[in-house]
Amino acid sequence: MEAFKKLDSTTASLQVANIDTDQIIPARFLKTPRSINHGEFLFHDIRRNASGELDPNFILNTPENRSTQILVADTNFGCGSSRESAVYALFDAGIRCVIAPSFGDIFYNNSIKNGLLPIALDRNTIEDIWQILNTANNTRIEVDLENQTIHLPNGQNFHFQIDPFRKQTLIEGLDDIDLTLKYRQLIEDHETSNAAARPWIATIS
Amino acid sequence: MPQTLFEKIWSRHVIVEREDGTCLLSIDRHLCHEGSFHAFDKLERENRVIRRPDLTIGIADHYVSTKAPELGNEEHELRVPIEKLTANTKKAGIQLYGIGTPEQGIVHVTGPEQGLTLPGIILVCGDSHTATHGALGCLAFGIGASEVAHVLATQTLWQEKPKTMRINIDGELATGVVAKDIILHLISVIGANGATGYMIEYAGSTVKNLSVEGRMTMCNMSIEAGGRAGMIAPDEKTFKYLKDRKHSPKNGNWDLAVTDWKTLFSDADAVFDKEINIKASNIAPSLTWGNSPEEALPVTGKIPDPKNESDVSRREALEFTLQYMGLNPGTSLKDIEVDRVFIGSCTNSRIEDLRAAAEIARGRMTQVPAIVVPGSAMIKKQAEDEGLAQIFIDAGFDWRATGCSMCVGMNGDLTPAGERCASTSNRNFKGRQGPGSRTHLMSPAMAAAAAIMGRITDIRELKPVDL
Numbered sequence: 001m002e003a004f005k006k007l008d009s010t011t012a013s014l015q016v017a018n019i020d021t022d023q024i025i026p027a028r029f030l031k032t033p034r035s036i037n038h039g040e041f042l043f044h045d046i047r048r049n050a051s052g053e054l055d056p057n058f059i060l061n062t063p064e065n066r067s068t069q070i071l072v073a074d075t076n077f078g079c080g081s082s083r084e085s086a087v088y089a090l091f092d093a094g095i096r097c098v099i100a101p102s103f104g105d106i107f108y109n110n111s112i113k114n115g116l117l118p119i120a121l122d123r124n125t126i127e128d129i130w131q132i133l134n135t136a137n138n139t140r141i142e143v144d145l146e147n148q149t150i151h152l153p154n155g156q157n158f159h160f161q162i163d164p165f166r167k168q169t170l171i172e173g174l175d176d177i178d179l180t181l182k183y184r185q186l187i188e189d190h191e192t193s194n195a196a197a198r199p200w201i202a203t204i205s
Numbered sequence: 206m207p208q209t210l211f212e213k214i215w216s217r218h219v220i221v222e223r224e225d226g227t228c229l230l231s232i233d234r235h236l237c238h239e240g241s242f243h244a245f246d247k248l249e250r251e252n253r254v255i256r257r258p259d260l261t262i263g264i265a266d267h268y269v270s271t272k273a274p275e276l277g278n279e280e281h282e283l284r285v286p287i288e289k290l291t292a293n294t295k296k297a298g299i300q301l302y303g304i305g306t307p308e309q310g311i312v313h314v315t316g317p318e319q320g321l322t323l324p325g326i327i328l329v330c331g332d333s334h335t336a337t338h339g340a341l342g343c344l345a346f347g348i349g350a351s352e353v354a355h356v357l358a359t360q361t362l363w364q365e366k367p368k369t370m371r372i373n374i375d376g377e378l379a380t381g382v383v384a385k386d387i388i389l390h391l392i393s394v395i396g397a398n399g400a401t402g403y404m405i406e407y408a409g410s411t412v413k414n415l416s417v418e419g420r421m422t423m424c425n426m427s428i429e430a431g432g433r434a435g436m437i438a439p440d441e442k443t444f445k446y447l448k449d450r451k452h453s454p455k456n457g458n459w460d461l462a463v464t465d466w467k468t469l470f471s472d473a474d475a476v477f478d479k480e481i482n483i484k485a486s487n488i489a490p491s492l493t494w495g496n497s498p499e500e501a502l503p504v505t506g507k508i509p510d511p512k513n514e515s516d517v518s519r520r521e522a523l524e525f526t527l528q529y530m531g532l533n534p535g536t537s538l539k540d541i542e543v544d545r546v547f548i549g550s551c552t553n554s555r556i557e558d559l560r561a562a563a564e565i566a567r568g569r570m571t572q573v574p575a576i577v578v579p580g581s582a583m584i585k586k587q588a589e590d591e592g593l594a595q596i597f598i599d600a601g602f603d604w605r606a607t608g609c610s611m612c613v614g615m616n617g618d619l620t621p622a623g624e625r626c627a628s629t630s631n632r633n634f635k636g637r638q639g640p641g642s643r644t645h646l647m648s649p650a651m652a653a654a655a656a657i658m659g660r661i662t663d664i665r666e667l668k669p670v671d672l
Contacts, residue, residue: 022634076398082333084349105433113351165227180359190220200454
């Protein structure tokens with residue numbers, strides 16, 4: 001997994017609540033293997049007009065946002081389906097960080113597993129950020145995961161929370177399967193004692 | 206110290222607890238469907254071994270054709286994910302309920318039906334509606350592909366302990382009000398992110414009085430309120446439901462299990478991070494009108510007017526929703542005509558759902574295309590044996606084979622762009638049932654009534670036909 005330490009990028013503001021994973025990537029693209037670039041699928045149906053052409057008004061279709069790596073979104077971003085392809089699509093389109101008031105829980109976890117940093121800030125702060133981005137002469141934001149801070153173009157800084165375990169996996173680009181397998185003996189011991197206490201669970205009969 | 210039901214189950218499964226509170230949990234049961242190919246591919250790339258293939262079961266549901274199930278799917282590219290599931294489970298030594306097996310069905314219907322879902326366990330699946338299984342008193346939640354790979358490789362998961370929320374629903378339900386109406390009402394009250402970060406326990410006399418199937422409908426849509434899991438304490442109904450299921454504990458183990466399951470409830474003075482109280486008498490037959498499950502109203506309601514919305518961004522969002530849905534402010538919900546009806550999905554495709562829909566369909570004719578997709582091959586057979594299938598067929602419904610079907614449209618069952626579908630599924634997202642589709646979520650009886658009348662109908666005004 002690609003490690004995430006620092007990011008300095010232009011940002012795009014997506015001021016719509018409840019952007020679900022069906023909108024991030026429609027179901028018909030979910031059969032695509034990971035080896036194929038998912039960037040084209042990102043927001044596939046909502047960034048196009050009825051005739052299938054890119055809608056010039058959609059925020060990520062504007063020339064200045066072509067290489068944007070940060071989205072500043074609204075409440076409940078990534079709600080709905082557990083499809084990890086939603087994160088593949090964001091990642092392959094270059095997005096490395098989404099800042100929003102809240103996230104779908106499964107989407108949040110999926111992001112961490114793929115080197116995409118989700119940052120939750122209260123909605124008032126998000127509104128302030130939109131305001132600053134709208135009035136500043138550029139939309140560059142610096143995200144510093146080590147220090148858990150966001151630097152805005154007007155010089156303002158915001159601190160964000162992330163649990164230490166997830167922070168570590170992101171910074172080191174760790175795959176947690178290797179970490180978990182170090183506990184193999186404890187896992188086996190747990191299964192043995194569990195099977196003794198509740199034999200009907202030990203295996204699928 | 207008094208414990209909640211959730212804490213009792215959680216603590217049984219903790220293998221390692223880190224200083225920051227993140228726990229390594231043992232996973233008792235894992236269900237996988239066609240979408241699991243991402244996880245299997247990842248394990249293959251990393252050359253990893255599947256640790257406990259005996260604790261995973263594969264079930265084909267998302268891509269399965271409801272018209273020609275024996276082929277898997279008529280379309281080659283939709284057949285590929287089914288074939289991948291077959292190949293991956295075979296190679297790993299995982300039992301598969303694939304197409305054509307009597308156990309096959311929607312993973313969240315088959316799990317409980319085959320006794321794979323049991324009280325007190327942790328069950329996971331790469332699907333957000335895994336919350337369904339919590340209706341039997343277990344901790345069940347959806348995970349992404351990376352976590353599926355982690356479960357396959359280790360039979361564990363790292364999880365942060367969620368906060369707990371108890372939702373108490375008390376009192377008698379009014380005539381025509383069912384589990385679907387309760388959960389739609391609840392989501393409209395707490396919002397689509399009202400339970401984000403929480404594990405929900407549903408309690409109270411109304412929940413106690415629901416059938417196990419009704420409880421599954423409620424738990425199923427926990428995720429539509431943001432809750433990753435919903436659960437209900439197991440009781441005699443739960444035990445009766447599970448007795449003699451294929452994978453339920455047998456012989457001496459059954460008595461041992463029931464003795465253990467009877468300890469699975471929230472202690473009288475257990476403390477929840479949040480409690481919400483709902484009066485059953487405040488709930489009417491309900492449906493959604495917008496593109497978020499929180500946008501639900503009683504069937505007697507009217508489409509909201511953006512003019513009444515003071516917050517600019519909310520007003521714009523509402524205008525956009527009404528434009529997408531092709532609806533005008535102030536329209537009575539009962540005046541909305543539908544183009545199509547879907548009765549099915551892991552939310553509402555169980556036998557009592559089909560009975561409720563058939564009661565409305567009996568002796569009448571549909572006015573719009575309507576499909577009925579039973580939740581499993583077993584339910585399909587039961588409905589045929591009970592005569593429900595014939596009632597649907599006689600009334601002009603298309604009686605299909607099992608699968609996820611038009612809830613998510615991945616198997617090719619789609620609502621065409623611009624068409625309005627009355628659906629018993631769980632998501633009314635833009636494009637969920639197909640690009641440009643317009644979805645209204647409701648109960649099975651309400652959906653059947655919409656098929657018969659060709660428009661949204663108050664179930665209380667449509668009495669069963671006496672034959």
